Amino acid sequence: MPSFTLVTAAPPTPNGDLHLGHLSGPYSGADIRIRAHRLLGGEGLFLTGSDLHQSYVPTKARRDGSDPLEMAEGFADEIARIFDSAGFAPDVYVRPWRSELHTELVSEFFARLHAQGALRVRTEQALFCADCDRYLFEAHLTGKCPHCGAGSDGNSCENCALPNRVTDLVAPVCNACGGRPVERAVERLVFPLSEYAERLRAFHAATAMSPQLEALCADMIDRGLPDIPVGHPTDWGLPMPVPGFEDHRIYVWAEMMPGYFAELAEALRAAGRDPEEWRTVWNHPETEIVQYFGFDNGYFHALLQPALLMAYDPDFQLPKALVTNEFYQLGASKFSTSRRHAIWANDLLAAVPASTARFVLAHDRPENERTSFTWSRFHELADDELAGRWQSWLTGLFSRLATRTDGAIPAGTTPLPSQERFLRLLEGIAEECLAAYSPAAFSPRRATRLLCELVTCAQDFAAAQSRTRDAGRAAGALAAEAAAARLLAQLAHPVMPEFAEQLWAALGETGTPRWDGVRPPAAGQRVATGARFFEALPADLEEQVMKP
Known part of the structure; x- marks a missing residue:
């Protein structure tokens, strides 16, 4: 790393x-x-x-x-x-x-770009509004994208992510007065993007990117990269530090x-x-x-x-x-x-608590395709998952620690094979989750689903170990379950820092969560047995948030 x-x-x-x-x-x-x-x-x-x-x-x-x-x-x-x-x-x-x-x-x-000859002076057609006496680009006009047909402002399209020359917008109108623009010649500085095509290909090959971004870049390079105006004759922005173009503004x-x-x-x-x-x-x-x-x-x-x-x-x-x-x-x-x-x-x-909002946004993050917010989905994740399954397991764990070990982390004995398997399972979840946080495979969607899998596995483990009668082996099961809670605090911290720090402290740990492997808190460490982390959201949440 x-x-x-x-x-x-x-x-x-x-x-x-x-x-x-x-x-x-x-x-x-x-x-x-x-x-x-x-x-x-x-x-x-x-x-x-x-x-x-x-x-x-x-x-x-x-x-x-x-x-x-x-x-x-x-x-x-x-x-x-x-x-x-x-x-x-x-x-x-x-x-x-x-x-x-x-x-x-x-x-x-x-x-420096100008001094090194990286910029070119070009006279090109541009759009102007005669009524407003304004050079039109970006937010100053709207038309249809010449590539996909969606509504688009000047210079780039939100829908297909492709740039436009402004003059190639279909049926453009001035956003200030609604008038139809006229073309005029304008001298401006441009950057010859096409000269960097092969260097950009090499850069993309060595860089972690999403499949859709890879495709966008490859398609644009294959079709031929455009020259890009890097200065515009407008009144908003930093002045272009190039002689003769001081009244232009940097793109x-x-x-x-x-x-x-x-x-x-x-x-x-x-x-x-x-x-x-x-x-x-x-x-x-x-x-x-x-x-x-x-x-x-x-x-x-x-x-x-x-x-x-x-x-x-x-x-x-x-x-x-x-x-x-x-x-x-x-x-x-x-x-x-x-x-x-x-x-x-x-x-x-x-x-809504920040940890809850962050969890929902990460769980349904639009990584490779558009995703949608609905109130029913928000309640499903916040109430059923967090305030339901997560809180239920954590409440049960802390209750068992309170009644069986007087609120202290037990010292486990030689673990049963099932307990060893559970700890190995936690290690596998940790490896996958940490990979989902890495730049090359970044996916909060995957990470949050692994957090939910961790809670599910811990619930199943606790239920399966409930028949253990031997005190030492029961203590080992409880210590392994505490290791799962500690791991949840570690792995949840990037997505849900407030919750993770509360859980970390409730387990008797100090500072903020840190990665030091899968292990239970130290034997004898006192825990906050009455800790609660999630509550069901109010039934009228939508009305509270969407009030006029």
Whole structure:
């Protein structure tokens, strides 16, 4: 296992509150990964921030009649509070408008690309709204994707994840006035992505990726990669540090690559280290870089940004794993902030323990296909599984410890063959679960199902051992069952840190859960026999959360 890991989550756009669709993806994934790495004794940093320069920020502010920066500050505050309520613990949450390091590193990145001849000046057709006198791209216009026919904004399609040239959108309209755009020639800087095709193929072959991301990248390379404008003649974003293009703004998806550098530098500064060490940390041979993002943003993270990094410095370390998620839907359609078709994270987390919400989101995480939230499914997992089977087994275990050993972990004797088999079974579950937390096979869905399997096996073991009359062998069975509870605290910690720490402490352990193998707590260690961890959710939960 690498001794140090950098885990990045694509920065959220500060133009609205977060809903469960947001939480189910990069932010929960990145938090689970960094916690799993630390469980095994590794060190690392979880990096994210605000994606201030998305065009969706000024368009939202304009509709609301507010100042874009003031609006972004308010939503960034709310996002930080939601992260805290959910138990997501990034080591840094960078707000670019407050970070001189962000501005400096992004500007240096593009100045160097230009100095090295990696950017090209092109005169191309672009779309403008004559009535609004505005250059149209991204959030400023809507049409139909030229590749799949779904509704799409400019530059990329959420449905098929393929980029568009904006001018090839079908039936585009200006989102400000509803007018039909006109084409005009514009001179801008582009990045010749096609020149990096073979290097990108080699990168993908050496990188852990989902099958759908592999297919997207391979298909795009086979069809021929487009040249990508990295600057736009607009008024929102960081100025392009290239002579003659100072009035253009850096394309936000290209800005994101050096933005990760800035997040690392800010995290080092927050830890009391020299932020100038970011290059050393990023490129250290024992550093592993793992990136989390939605599949709809796959082209940006798997093609554009790695190629920009290759152009910036071919010796820079590239990510070892790119972890994606599909859309988490509400019923039959995806969560939508603009349509208010959503369950808001702050409303749910105000009514439901974070560990319960995190378990449900991980269990039904949309890893390879879209999955859907329903209230019946939420109650099934929260009430029947957690407050039902898990709590029932743990209550029984602590009750047996209270009545048979006066609340202390017993010292087992030579175990029966069935007890040995149970301990070996636990070791197998642990191996599989830890593998499900690894970057190459990352699957919280698999991990949570293994946690449920652990509880089922422990329940079955307790029932089967209930006829054991010999005191020493009965003590051995109880010690083995306590080992299962201890293992549950260890393996659940990445997904459900609050619950895992409560169970760990109830078993008499100190600190936070750590991986040291499958074993019972020390003999004689006192346990909190009256501990409870889960309660059934209120019957009117939906009304509480969905109130107007």
